[in-house]
Amino acid sequence: MAFDAGQADAMIREGVAAMQRRDAATARRLFEALVDPKAGVAPPWLLLAQACRLGGDDAAEESAIDRLLADQPNSLRGLVMKGDCRARAGDDRAASAFYTRALQTAPRDGSVPPALAADLRRVEQAIEANRQSFQAHMEAKLAQVQGMRAGRRFAEAMDILSGRRQVYLQQPNSFYFPGLPQIQFYEREQFPWVAELEAAAPAIREELIALMGDEDSFAPYIRARTDRPNPPNVLLEDPSWGAAYIWKEGALVPEIAERCPRTVAALRAAPMPDIRSRSPMALFSRLHPGTHIQPHNGMINTRLICHLPLIVPPGCGLRVGNETREWEEGRMLIFDDSIEHEAWNRGDETRVVLLFEIWRPEIDAAEREALTALFESIVDY
Incomplete structure (x- = not known):
């Protein structure tokens, strides 16, 4: 009807x-x-x-x-x-x-x-x-087989499958080089030069402490520019996140390098890029109590960022993708900054790390030469 x-x-x-x-x-x-x-x-x-x-x-x-x-x-x-x-x-x-x-x-x-x-x-x-x-069902089943002993990578896959972690991928905001593995933190044991640099940590820390006595040695990490739009970063011109550059835009900074000769010597062991007007890049990165570096992605994925922790009070941490680690004084942390990351100091004292960049180990000599020429051509343009 x-x-x-x-x-x-x-x-x-x-x-x-x-x-x-x-x-x-x-x-x-x-x-x-x-x-x-x-x-x-x-x-x-x-x-x-x-x-x-x-x-x-x-x-x-x-x-x-x-x-x-x-x-x-x-x-x-x-x-x-x-x-x-x-x-x-x-x-x-x-x-x-x-x-x-x-x-x-x-x-x-x-x-x-x-x-x-x-x-x-x-x-x-x-x-x-x-x-x-x-999650309980999977863990019960896997307890009967070898899966639960398959290692860290398998455990992360389990966390992603169960929804406890999400997937973060390389998303550099300037240049993307394809075909590189999506690794958040690299293990320090993978790099033979790390032991030598870690052994120099006490000497580097001495030079840092002397440098920290001169407040003029540090400047805000995020600086305003007149030739580019300023980034929408709450730490713009904020000394809470400070930097004392040893190498900047590919050149030694004389007033810092002269006061930190053992730091300069130790850094020469690392495979830092040598790109005119861009690299090497190395600095003491200072984070005051209560400071939070908001989630962000680095510019390129052809490098890794290294932190040699020198002064680390309780309450500090670094998240890269879906993994969070704490700094330990004298023990290197190496990570891919083209993956979303953030850092914080929730303690009561200042945190300082020696920060520098290295070539990714998966990029061979021929590719490094070509990338160097590419980046220098961008500088020239």
């Missing part, structure tokens, strides 16, 4: 009123009449699904929701209800998939009715519970 718009509207109002008084049978009968192809009106699949849920008919509810999502794949209420259907059926993986899509679809401006907002909070809790259940 066909209905005109007025009749359909009256039937919907009557059906909603029936649900409000918990009369699921009447509401379902009215909505089923309206979803009949002969009705000639837009089918109220969501209302029918709600009436079926009220009546405890899970199969009919899910069938109506499937029809709704076929027409409106981003229906927020439909996605939540579909997830609920799968959860009641014991299919937690499918439930999480629909719940996650619902959260991705929800508006970010808070313009969600209170009842639906409560559903979304419930959905978030369900996703987390399912994640924990999935």
Whole structure:
């Protein structure tokens, strides 16, 4: 039987009123009449699904929701209800998939009715519970095999699979060299020159302490420029993140280098790039208490950044991608700064590291020569 718009509207109002008084049978009968192809009106699949849920008919509810999502794949209420259907059926993986899509679809401006907002909070809790259940299931299975002893890389893959970590990739903001491995932290044992530089750490620290007696030796790490737009960095011209350059833009800084001869000598052991007007680059990086270097990406991915920690109070840390490490005085940290990273000093004293760059070990001699010519041509231009 066909209905005109007025009749359909009256039937919907009557059906909603029936649900409000918990009369699921009447509401379902009215909505089923309206979803009949002969009705000639837009089918109220969501209302029918709600009436079926009220009546405890899970199969009919899910069938109506499937029809709704076929027409409106981003229906927020439909996605939540579909997830609920799968959860009641014991299919937690499918439930999480629909719940996650619902959260991705929800508006970010808070313009969600209170009842639906409560559903979304419930959905978030369900996703987390399912994640924990999935994690426990995997760990129980892997405890029976060799997987749990497969090492750090496997453990990180497990964390990514379970949602405890996200994936961070190289995203340099100036130059990208393809085909390089996505490694956040390199292990110090991979580099034969590290032991020699670490052995010089006490001497370097002595020179640093003498330098710190002269406040003019340090300047804000982020400087304003007149020939470029200033970066939107809260530490612009802020001495809380200070730098005393030993090499800057490829040249020794005489007033610092002369006061730190043992530091200069020790750094010559590292494979620092030699690129006119660009590299080497080496400095003492100072971070005052309460300072947070916000997440950011470096300019290029052809280098690695090295930190030789010299003064490290408690409460300091460095995150690169999905891994956080703490500095230990005298022990090198080496990382890819083209991956998002941040650092902080939540302690009560100043933190200082010797910071410098090296070639990535995966870049061979011919590529280094070509990259040097490329970067120098950019400088010339």
